[in-house]
Structure formats: C-alpha cells, structure tokens
Amino acid sequence: MHSPLRNFLPRNNFSELLTALSDGGYRCLAPKVCDGAIVYKELPSQDTLSTGISIHQAPGSYRVEITDSARNFGWSNGPQGLKPLVFKSRETLWSVRRDTNGQMTFTESAAEPDPVAIIGVRSCDLAALALQDKHFLNNHNRDSHYQTRRASLFLVAVNCTHPSDTCFCASTGDGPTAQDGFDLLLDELDDGFVIRAGTEAGEKILETLPVDPVAPEQAEAISRQNQRARECQTRRLPSRNLEQALFENLEHPRWRTVAQRCLSCANCTSVCPTCFCYSEQDTGTLDFTRSEHVREWDSCFTQGHSYIHGLTIRADTKLRYRQWLTHKLGSWHSQYGRSGCVGCGRCISWCPVGIDITEEVTAIVSAET
Amino acid sequence: MSATKAKVAVHKFSSCDGCQLAFLNMGEDLLALFDQVDIIHFAEAGPLNREASVDISFVEGSLSTPEDIHRIKKIREKSRYVTTIGACATAGGLQALRNVAQQDDWIQSVYATPQYISSLDQVMPIHEQIAVDFELRGCPVNTRQITAVLRSLLNGVTPVNEQDKVCMECKRQHEVCAMVARGLPCMGPVTRAGCGALCPGVGRDCYGCYGSAENANTASLGGRFHLLRLNQNQVRHRFVSFNGADPVFASAGSMGTGKND
CATH class of the missing domain: 3.40.50.700 (NADH:ubiquinone oxidoreductase-like, 20kDa subunit)
Known part of the structure; x- marks a missing residue:
C-alpha cells in the first residue's frame, strides 16, 4: 500500500506538515497532556506539538512523566483512540415537534462534515477503526452519522516506538507498526520524521513538504526501533481463534473469581476502541412540544443492556464479564472475521481494579491450549 | 392524566x-x-x-x-x-x-x-x-x-430508573479517570449516575452522593481503596456519608474493607 522509506522531514520542518494540513482545510487534533493523560486536543495554528511525554501504564494505573526528550511521540496511547471522533458518546438521531394543532413533525439529525486531521494515531487504533468500519458501514445497515464523520478524517499515523507494559498489539497482529489505514505514516527519529503516504490525499500533502532523502543509517535506526517496540511487549493474547475454546468453557470457575473483582463499571468498554454498544432514549421538554431521540454509549456491563421485556438476562457480573469476553474474543470471529481485540491494553490500564484481559483469557482457555 | x-x-x-x-x-x-x-x-x-x-x-x-x-x-x-x-x-x-x-x-x-x-x-x-x-x-x-x-x-408512563454507575456518564463526557490517572479514591464505580459526573468533571473524585448503583461491588472497590493507602476508617467514611441508610453503602461501611484485590 505505501511507498518505501524515501522522505525525511527534519524536526524543525514539522510545522510545514501542520501548515499543509491547515491549508488543506483540516483542523488538527494533536496529543496533549490533560488531567493526567494523553488526549487529542485541537492544535491552534502556529502552536507546536508537546515534547518529552513519557507514559507509564500498569493494570489500573496510568502516569505521565515529562522528560527532556525532543521526541513528540515517545509514548504509547491515551484513554481514547479514534472512537469518540466517529461514534459519538451521545448524539441526537432525530427530534420531533408538536404544534398547537397536535400535528407532529419528525426531523432526522445529520452529522456535519468536519475535515479533521489526527496527528499521532497508533496502529492499534487504525485496526480498531477498521473494525468499527465493519460494524457501522456494513452494506446492510450503514450508519450515516458514523459515515459522515469517518469520511472527514485525515489520519497521520506514527509507528509506535514506546509500547507500555499493558500493550500486546504484537500478539494480536495489530502493531506496533502500521500496515495500512492511514493517510500519512511517520517514523519518528531524534532529529525528525521519515514520512510516507498511504492514500492519494496523503500523497497530495506529502508533495508539498520540504523533505530530504532518507539516509541508510536512518532506515536502519527505524528498523531497530520498530523491532524493539515489538520485542519489548511482555503481555500477549493467544493469537488463534478462541471462539470455540471460550464457548466450551462457559462454566469455567474463573468467570466467578473475576466477577468478585470486576466492578461492572464499564470503564473497559468505554475505553475500548472497538466496543460499539449503545442505548437509545427520548428526552422531552416539560411542555410536551419537543422531544429528542438520543443515542449514547452503553455497555454489556449495565443492567439495561440485557433487559428484555421484563427480564434482565445478565443480572450479575459473572454473566456480564463473560458476555464481554466471549463476544470480544470469541463470537466476534463469526461476526466480523477476526477477534475484536487490537491489543491496545486500555481495558487493563483503565480498569479501576486492574483486571488484565490477557491473564483472564489465558486462565479460561488454558486447558484448551 | x-x-x-x-x-x-x-x-x-x-x-x-x-x-x-x-x-x-x-x-x-x-x-x-x-x-x-x-x-x-x-x-x-x-x-x-x-x-x-x-x-x-x-x-x-x-x-x-x-x-x-x-x-x-x-x-x-x-x-x-x-x-x-x-x-x-x-x-x-x-x-x-x-x-x-x-x-x-x-x-x-x-x-x-x-x-x-x-x-x-x-x-x-x-x-x-x-x-x-x-x-x-x-x-x-x-x-x-x-x-x-x-x-x-x-x-402515565413509568419513569426511567437511572441506576448505572457514574463511570458511564464520566466516560461519555471523556473525563480522564481520576482513580487510574491520579490515584484518587473515586466512588464512581459503585455510585448511581444522574449527576452528570459533576465532580470528575471538575477534576475531583466522586464521593458517592447519589447512593449505590445497581450491582455495586463495594468489596472490590473498598479493597482498591486500601491499595490506594486509605486506612480502614477512611474507607468506611467513603461509603457512609450522604446515604447512611443505603443498605449497600451501609453494609460496605460497616465492613470497612473489601476482601478482594
């Protein structure tokens, strides 16, 4: 898909990329430290990227350290990937008005195209976006809100050089280097970036940049750091299809022990870049003339998610955790042709009690391996 | 009507x-x-x-x-x-x-x-x-x-019973988890939603003023608070405050500690 390593963008010319994106009609979202974590924030024009950010992640823990490194992307990930940009956590799908004669008028809401360039996207999140595309843009039922926002994205990816202790993308095959799904891809070196395009839109931007040729030692340094990023990962998921193994272990005692720890708080599904469950409800005004039909993120860890006509199917945490894991790593294969996990490790770090999906699944399918 | x-x-x-x-x-x-x-x-x-x-x-x-x-x-x-x-x-x-x-x-x-x-x-x-x-x-x-x-x-319809955890509202607003990122003893994972995650929205940990959510695992959260260096009395105070007669919080407060984690 993408070209070989040809173009080097010196660090002091990086602002040219931001300018080119801005000239191309995109507003830029860039990683910033906010409230103790990396989040994508709008980068005002003329502003520069943050440097020296280092992230330490462990089960139930996330800490930021600011170092004197000149690098902009020497960290793994923040609490959210691309999901909030395409699948809004709360949005109105349609609204209704009732006039004085009792006549009702329904209006569908539409997402507005909003060209936005995301700087610093990781390969795990590109893989997650591809999975969300499969869900929201499938041929039978396209989600127009998702589609409009998805078409507005310009993705500037960075090959991940500093996976956290919680990362396991190498074992799921989704990182740490990006294969496709980006418009531009960066490899960060101390003095600048090797940059390549993955799409025509990316090519157009790349053509305008003042790049130098890539020196052989730069290509070697990139190769070395990418390999190191792969080899430093200690957590792993069994890479095979676990659908059968999980469904053969529905009564495994581990479900009960993990449920003793699990808060069923849904932090894992909220930060998961592939989870897509939502609920819909109506919120109206007190004068009964207007009402909005709202969709918002839901989770298989809530009671309402399994409530059907007077019956809560999954009333306790054991069943909820089992639903999440058997879907994510099991029936997702039948549904979307692959596992629903991209190895970003967010569910491990952002679980308030530090439950580790790799540890749980290994315990549950261990008799099968 | x-x-x-x-x-x-x-x-x-x-x-x-x-x-x-x-x-x-x-x-x-x-x-x-x-x-x-x-x-x-x-x-x-x-x-x-x-x-x-x-x-x-x-x-x-x-x-x-x-x-x-x-x-x-x-x-x-x-x-x-x-x-x-x-x-x-x-x-x-x-x-x-x-x-x-x-x-x-x-x-x-x-x-x-x-x-x-x-x-x-x-x-x-x-x-x-x-x-x-x-x-x-x-x-x-x-x-x-x-x-x-x-x-x-x-x-003439039954009102919606909002019983999810505060974490749901918190994450929908894209607040960074105060417990994970800053080690604050947040009550969000056991507390009922409805406030719009008011305290996490201004950088504070939830103190549980909406009472217990459905399916609240107070034992596990209490255990986590101990790991965050709260002593037994401090854990107790987290649970027993505004909702002293909430049976789930009262029971967690009287235990004072979680057995798990």
Missing part, C-alpha cells in the same frame, strides 16, 4: 431543603410547569395546603421523629403517586449517620435542654414507612431528574 391539571404537592421532612430547589431552579420551565400542573402545597415556594389530596406528592427528607411517621402516612393516603427526592428521603441522608453513633450522647452534648428532644431511634428513608412509587436519588437531585419524572408521570 385527566383533562384537568394534575395537582402536585412538595413536602419536606428532615433535610436541608436543597432538593426542592430543583423545582425553583427550572428557570423558564417553571412557566411550562405551571401550565401542566397546579402546585397545591410547596412551603418553600409559598403555597400551603398540606392536607389536600393530590395526584403527585414529592417528598424530601428522612423520617426522624414520631410525628414524621404520622405525617408521611397521611401524605400517602392523600396522594395518587408518591415520589421521594434526594438522599435523605431515599437513603436517610447525612442525619442517618446517627444510626451508627451513640444517639443519647449526642443529644446530651448538643442540646441545652435535651428533655425536649423527641426523636426516633433510627433515621429512616421514606420507603421504610410507606409504599413509594418512585425514588429519585442524589444530594441534591437536579432539575433534569425532576423534569424527566414529571413528564413520565404526567404521560
């Missing part, structure tokens, strides 16, 4: 009056409210007619005197629907802390003439004495909750 306007009363028991402000804070919607209902009794706002029969009674406050029990039973008789509002009415409120203290000692030390004090042994939420049709949690409840329940009752 019927073609005539629904009659509404707002009653108060042991409480700070703060939940009733959710009505008065409606702003322009107060005009819409008056179009929809007749406010028959609402001492904080003016109208007084506590004996009247009404369609909906909103009840704030907890029961702490023998007279309270007599009065709440009367209210039940005169009301088609009773909706309790706030931590006091639904879970005892702050004053239910005396349920776990030596009450007589307090009365002797606080009041100059303790012989005039006549109080129940235990502070009770309203549902312990009468059948309650719907409970709105929170300390205090907010206008959005009141509006939603009024709309439902006026439409």
Whole structure:
C-alpha cells in the first residue's frame, strides 16, 4: 500500500506538515497532556506539538512523566483512540415537534462534515477503526452519522516506538507498526520524521513538504526501533481463534473469581476502541412540544443492556464479564472475521481494579491450549 | 392524566431543603410547569395546603421523629403517586449517620435542654414507612431528574430508573479517570449516575452522593481503596456519608474493607 522509506522531514520542518494540513482545510487534533493523560486536543495554528511525554501504564494505573526528550511521540496511547471522533458518546438521531394543532413533525439529525486531521494515531487504533468500519458501514445497515464523520478524517499515523507494559498489539497482529489505514505514516527519529503516504490525499500533502532523502543509517535506526517496540511487549493474547475454546468453557470457575473483582463499571468498554454498544432514549421538554431521540454509549456491563421485556438476562457480573469476553474474543470471529481485540491494553490500564484481559483469557482457555 | 391539571404537592421532612430547589431552579420551565400542573402545597415556594389530596406528592427528607411517621402516612393516603427526592428521603441522608453513633450522647452534648428532644431511634428513608412509587436519588437531585419524572408521570408512563454507575456518564463526557490517572479514591464505580459526573468533571473524585448503583461491588472497590493507602476508617467514611441508610453503602461501611484485590 505505501511507498518505501524515501522522505525525511527534519524536526524543525514539522510545522510545514501542520501548515499543509491547515491549508488543506483540516483542523488538527494533536496529543496533549490533560488531567493526567494523553488526549487529542485541537492544535491552534502556529502552536507546536508537546515534547518529552513519557507514559507509564500498569493494570489500573496510568502516569505521565515529562522528560527532556525532543521526541513528540515517545509514548504509547491515551484513554481514547479514534472512537469518540466517529461514534459519538451521545448524539441526537432525530427530534420531533408538536404544534398547537397536535400535528407532529419528525426531523432526522445529520452529522456535519468536519475535515479533521489526527496527528499521532497508533496502529492499534487504525485496526480498531477498521473494525468499527465493519460494524457501522456494513452494506446492510450503514450508519450515516458514523459515515459522515469517518469520511472527514485525515489520519497521520506514527509507528509506535514506546509500547507500555499493558500493550500486546504484537500478539494480536495489530502493531506496533502500521500496515495500512492511514493517510500519512511517520517514523519518528531524534532529529525528525521519515514520512510516507498511504492514500492519494496523503500523497497530495506529502508533495508539498520540504523533505530530504532518507539516509541508510536512518532506515536502519527505524528498523531497530520498530523491532524493539515489538520485542519489548511482555503481555500477549493467544493469537488463534478462541471462539470455540471460550464457548466450551462457559462454566469455567474463573468467570466467578473475576466477577468478585470486576466492578461492572464499564470503564473497559468505554475505553475500548472497538466496543460499539449503545442505548437509545427520548428526552422531552416539560411542555410536551419537543422531544429528542438520543443515542449514547452503553455497555454489556449495565443492567439495561440485557433487559428484555421484563427480564434482565445478565443480572450479575459473572454473566456480564463473560458476555464481554466471549463476544470480544470469541463470537466476534463469526461476526466480523477476526477477534475484536487490537491489543491496545486500555481495558487493563483503565480498569479501576486492574483486571488484565490477557491473564483472564489465558486462565479460561488454558486447558484448551 | 385527566383533562384537568394534575395537582402536585412538595413536602419536606428532615433535610436541608436543597432538593426542592430543583423545582425553583427550572428557570423558564417553571412557566411550562405551571401550565401542566397546579402546585397545591410547596412551603418553600409559598403555597400551603398540606392536607389536600393530590395526584403527585414529592417528598424530601428522612423520617426522624414520631410525628414524621404520622405525617408521611397521611401524605400517602392523600396522594395518587408518591415520589421521594434526594438522599435523605431515599437513603436517610447525612442525619442517618446517627444510626451508627451513640444517639443519647449526642443529644446530651448538643442540646441545652435535651428533655425536649423527641426523636426516633433510627433515621429512616421514606420507603421504610410507606409504599413509594418512585425514588429519585442524589444530594441534591437536579432539575433534569425532576423534569424527566414529571413528564413520565404526567404521560402515565413509568419513569426511567437511572441506576448505572457514574463511570458511564464520566466516560461519555471523556473525563480522564481520576482513580487510574491520579490515584484518587473515586466512588464512581459503585455510585448511581444522574449527576452528570459533576465532580470528575471538575477534576475531583466522586464521593458517592447519589447512593449505590445497581450491582455495586463495594468489596472490590473498598479493597482498591486500601491499595490506594486509605486506612480502614477512611474507607468506611467513603461509603457512609450522604446515604447512611443505603443498605449497600451501609453494609460496605460497616465492613470497612473489601476482601478482594
């Protein structure tokens, strides 16, 4: 898909990329430290990227350290990937008005195209976006809100050089280097970036940049750091299809022990870049003339998610955790042709009690391996 | 409801009056409210007619005197629907802390003439004495909750029971988890949503003022608080505060610690 390593963008010319994106009609979202974590924030024009950010992640823990490194992307990930940009956590799908004669008028809401360039996207999140595309843009039922926002994205990816202790993308095959799904891809070196395009839109931007040729030692340094990023990962998921193994272990005692720890708080599904469950409800005004039909993120860890006509199917945490894991790593294969996990490790770090999906699944399918 | 306007009363028991402000804070919607209902009794706002029969009674406050029990039973008789509002009415409120203290000692030390004090042994939420049709949690409840329940009752449908955890609202607003990123002992994972994750939204940990969510794992969270270096008493104080008679929080508070993690 993408070209070989040809173009080097010196660090002091990086602002040219931001300018080119801005000239191309995109507003830029860039990683910033906010409230103790990396989040994508709008980068005002003329502003520069943050440097020296280092992230330490462990089960139930996330800490930021600011170092004197000149690098902009020497960290793994923040609490959210691309999901909030395409699948809004709360949005109105349609609204209704009732006039004085009792006549009702329904209006569908539409997402507005909003060209936005995301700087610093990781390969795990590109893989997650591809999975969300499969869900929201499938041929039978396209989600127009998702589609409009998805078409507005310009993705500037960075090959991940500093996976956290919680990362396991190498074992799921989704990182740490990006294969496709980006418009531009960066490899960060101390003095600048090797940059390549993955799409025509990316090519157009790349053509305008003042790049130098890539020196052989730069290509070697990139190769070395990418390999190191792969080899430093200690957590792993069994890479095979676990659908059968999980469904053969529905009564495994581990479900009960993990449920003793699990808060069923849904932090894992909220930060998961592939989870897509939502609920819909109506919120109206007190004068009964207007009402909005709202969709918002839901989770298989809530009671309402399994409530059907007077019956809560999954009333306790054991069943909820089992639903999440058997879907994510099991029936997702039948549904979307692959596992629903991209190895970003967010569910491990952002679980308030530090439950580790790799540890749980290994315990549950261990008799099968 | 019927073609005539629904009659509404707002009653108060042991409480700070703060939940009733959710009505008065409606702003322009107060005009819409008056179009929809007749406010028959609402001492904080003016109208007084506590004996009247009404369609909906909103009840704030907890029961702490023998007279309270007599009065709440009367209210039940005169009301088609009773909706309790706030931590006091639904879970005892702050004053239910005396349920776990030596009450007589307090009365002797606080009041100059303790012989005039006549109080129940235990502070009770309203549902312990009468059948309650719907409970709105929170300390205090907010206008959005009141509006939603009024709309439902006026439409003749069961109000939505918001019982998810605060974490759901927190993550929908893209707040960074205060417990994971900063080690704060946040009550969000066991606390009922409804506030819009107010405290995490201003960088603070949730302190549980909406009471327990459905399926709350207080043992596991209490265990986590210990790992965050809270001692047993501090963990207890996290659970037993605004919702002293919330059975889930009270039980977690009396254990003081979680067995797991």
